[in-house]
Amino acid sequence: MGLHIGKYRFNSKEQAESKIEGLGIAQDENGNNYPTHKHTVTKLGYEVLEEAVYDEEEVISETIFGDGYLVDVLWRDLEADENEEIDHPYGWKSYEVDINNEGIHGFLGLKYQDLKF
């Protein structure tokens, strides 16, 4: 069992969903889509540039979102390339965000800094 954690910033939600579908998706007889891969994909949504500000229950200023759509992935058992190195799946690496802390989201009991590429 090999685990890696990747953090990604895509240009749009549609692009992120296209990349996620590219990992493998099927449809059951009832029309429900489901992943055919074993990775754990968490959509974090559009990046928040500024959090909303409240005074009691009054909204003083709304959340300001950026253009980037954030996705965290807990990769499982990625195949090594011809150089015996494990890297992001094809088409993902250029959207990787490499940060020096754990970020705004994590996977229970696992450290991004220990498992990042």
Place this chain on the structure above:
Amino acid sequence: MATPTLTMIPSGYKAEKVYSVLPTNGDGDFTFDRNSPGTRVNKDGLIEQVATDVPRLDYSDGSCPSLLLEPTSTNLAGYSEDFSQGWSAGNSTVTTNQTTSPGGDLTADKFIPTNTNQPRVERAFTVPATNTTFTFSVFVKKISTPYVAIALFDGSDNIDAIFNLDTKAVVSSSSEDASIKEMNNGWFRISMTQTVLSTDTDNIWKILNSNGSSAFVGVIGEETFIWGAQLEELPYLSSYIPTPTNSSASRSAETFSNDFSSQPTVANTNTVVLKFIPMGFSTDFYELLRFSDGTNEIALEGFQTNNYDVYGSGLVGGGMTAGSLSLNAGSINTISFSYSGTSLRFSHNGSTIAINTPTGNLPTITEVSHSVGGLSPIKILDLRVYNDFKTQEELNTLTTI
């Protein structure tokens, strides 16, 4: 009575494996995986973390463990065990680390009302881009008042649920769902489910001291211990996901499956007896368990609120029970279905649910899985598969809890 071809009573396990009692040669053992750790209630009643790929035998429903199988979920509420950070106390104070938590360490906080007007601990979350159903939960323990409430403020309305920790009941609720579950050592896990619309302006979740009549009127000085808040984008409550920092955290999905094709001899003839706990579902027809011969399958699935059925190969569109099996999330149930080539019988908790005729050959069950397609959560207490066709009387005896 005949010996089952497969018996799985959650007891023996190791990383990536759940052992079956029968067959004894290991053919019926299940392969299991979960990418991340998860939490369970151990036999001492304490919440503990279980490592990646280790099956979770959960004791939250009694002295006999159940095998917990859940889809992925994310706890959006950071600092789930520290209400002095990331949370706001309104008309109240929070004192950290005042008593032993459901996890057994000194991390539970004391929540003290200082004003009768909506004494609360609250946190604002991002309003979803599309209508989204959330479930908010928190562990609470009585100090002086039995009343505690959960509420959602969506920008125009407060939706709430009031709980009584003495009677262990939901006093009132204006939400889509609310529940209370007793834990160990005086702790309860309370939850509320509600849809937040994309047009709402707020998504603020609150834990409130209540006078028992209104969620928004408290009693000064009536204290409660609180710990382990969780907000997840699910219409049901899932196992606790700790968030030790201000970040959200995800638990990975679990899958398990086996193949005991060396065992059955009689074609298209089976009896399944399943003691289990449904835990809610997010999407119609998402499967709890699949029974297959490797090609054709039938599956226990959820369909519309609280309604469960077995659908699949060789059955009419209405499935085995045609809408006659309504189960509450969190309740222990035993179901059994038995079929030969031309007859089918179904029993639930000792009562006959359906007797009907298959439209084609039902599979000769050689595989059981929770791994394919969209999945719904389940706790399995006992699973048996027989390679025979039983009478309705036998089924009703087998499903008597």
